[in-house]
Amino acid sequence: MRALLARPGWLGSNDGGQELRDLYGQQSASFAAELLNDFALSCFSGSLGNVAIRSGNAPPLNRKETPFEFGYVTWVVAGSQRLTHAPHGMRMWADVLKVLLQSGAPVNSEDICGYTALHHAALHPRTPTELLRILLEHGANVNHQNKYGITAIVAALMAGHCGAVDVLMEFGADLTIPDADDDVPLKNFVQYGPQTTAVVTKWLRKRAGEQAPLDEKKCGFCSKADGGNVKLKACAACRSVRYCSTACQRSHWKTHKLTCQPFNAENxxxxxxxxxxxxxxxxxxxxxxxxxxxxxxxxxxxxxxxxxxxxxxxxxxxxxxxxxxxxxxxxxxxxxxxxxxxxxxxxxxxxxxxxxxxxxxxxxxxxxxxxxxxxxxxxxxxxxxxxxxxxxxx
Structure with a gap:
């Protein structure tokens, strides 16, 4: 594994990249959180009270732990993906993450394969989308490439993490960056399924200043999202615009009537x-x-x-x-x-x-x-x- 890591530049799948991925996965499968030191374990468990940065008891925040060289910010993300039950006062990962970053923890710290915390957050659908947003708001490089030349948006697409795809696109993820195998996400994002495709194409249209009918599941007038007490109903004529209430539909009619296309023999x-x-x-x-x-x-x-x-x-x-x-x-x-x-x-x-x-x-x-x-x-x-x-x- 170290011999592969020592090779300069990126690793394509046929140049040791796939072998390194397999070894990385096999070795990380034996991870045991109880072997972490107290501070790393507090980050992992989301124990805000134990992340004692302000009291001066914390280790240097640029330190990395374990042979995988995870920084403390990455341990927060890792815990959010793995820890499903914990005592009261734990699982406060968003708060712990903010404290770490505001106290100077490096947001773009890499592990042995060049993954940043943002990569790790994008890799697993269980990661709360809030954590990605916090990382990006604190300067995470949305287009950082790991040892395989892969950016976080590719990791999110592979994992089917729609929330991550949405946030990454919002913060300017570049779909034209090729990886070590010369694969370009703009050319192949459709292969990752309809859920992620819908998110990506929504943002591509936004960037181009374009819209399409039913681009988002929200009221065509007030923009309230569907869900909870909000139940959207489609325009009875065109079925291509939704409203949360009759009042919103009436208020929007002056605008909507210019583009409303009822069902007819021609269309x-x-x-x-x-x-x-x-x-x-x-x-x-x-x-x-x-x-x-x-x-x-x-x-x-x-x-x-x-x-x-x-x-x-x-x-x-x-x-x-x-x-x-x-x-x-x-x-x-x-x-x-x-x-x-x-x-x-x-x-x-x-x-x-x-x-x-x-x-x-x-x-x-x-x-x-x-x-x-x-x-x-x-x-x-x-x-x-x-x-x-x-x-x-x-």
């Missing part, structure tokens, strides 16, 4: 759903993460395509996936998988070709697109293809 296609039983539906990215143990196994979410809605019409936001080539059936479903179907070209050739063209030209990777739709009966699905929606997290 819609009519598809014939074919229902069949699907055992499970999971993105390739999520399946890979589960196999590798990056994220905990998720319960299987069977499709319920055969349990067709009993009331019509039903407004839905759908995802349409087209074949890589040829004219195989389209796969259509909504987020909860209450509605899942296929669409065969033979049943509606012109409309099949039209939605296929829209997705090829404007969809995610030319293979999938999101649309407002109305299921008018079990055999009639009307899709508004004149307005493709922002990437959704499913």
């Amino acid at each position: 819609t296609v009519t598809l014939k759903p074919i229902y069949k039983e699907y055992r499970t539906m999971m993105s390739t990215a999520d399946l890979t993460r589960n196999i590798l143990g990056i994220t905990p196994p998720q319960p299987e979410r069977p499709s319920r395509g055969t349990q067709r809605p009993i009331s019509y019409p039903k407004s839905v936001i759908i995802k349409v996936q087209v074949p890589f080539a040829g004219t195989s059936p389209l796969l259509v479903y909504e987020k909860k998988r209450d509605f899942v179907c296929e669409v065969k070209r033979a049943d509606c050739p012109q409309d099949y070709d039209r939605i296929m063209q829209v997705i090829r030209e404007k969809g995610v990777g030319g293979l999938k697109g999101y649309f407002a739709a109305e299921l008018r009966s079990k055999d009639e699905l009307v899709v508004k293809v004149g307005e493709i929606l922002a990437e959704q997290p499913f």
Whole structure:
């Protein structure tokens, strides 16, 4: 391991990088928190009262602990990922992190493989997003590259840590930086799954000064986010803008009416759903993460395509996936998988070709697109293809 670390420059996967990753993972698997010194253990456990910096009892804050050379800021992040239960007064990682950084602990301290605390925070979905924000607000280098040339945004994409992706993009993460294998995240972020893709594309549009329908799950007038006591409802005409109340919808109408596009014959296609039983539906990215143990196994979410809605019409936001080539059936479903179907070209050739063209030209990777739709009966699905929606997290 030390021989690999001693090599100058970055390590590509075929130049010892993958071997080093494997060794790093194997060695860190035997980590025992009880072997840490008192101060590092207090950082790890989030024990604010024991992080006695102001009393002069703390070691030098630039010191690194264990052969992995974790700085104290990194120990705070590591504890937030691993410690699920602790006595009262512990697990106060955000407060401990602020105290350390305000007292001069180096925010960009590297471990033996060049990972900073920000890298470690991005690597695990269990890390509270608040910790990443604190690190960045205190000067963490959002584009720092580790021994493999990987930045924190790539680590977050690999882990499927959407909260981390969101904060990193907010603080200017650069998607054009190649790693040691010459992989560029701007070119391949779609492969990490629909959840992270939706976050990245939202920020790419923001940086370009652009917007797309349903870019964010918030009220189109007051910007209140969906959740808790806030229940958003879509505009009944276009289904592309949501509101938290009738009052907000009325207040926004003067602006919204300029862009509101109701369903009509010119901007819609009519598809014939074919229902069949699907055992499970999971993105390739999520399946890979589960196999590798990056994220905990998720319960299987069977499709319920055969349990067709009993009331019509039903407004839905759908995802349409087209074949890589040829004219195989389209796969259509909504987020909860209450509605899942296929669409065969033979049943509606012109409309099949039209939605296929829209997705090829404007969809995610030319293979999938999101649309407002109305299921008018079990055999009639009307899709508004004149307005493709922002990437959704499913």
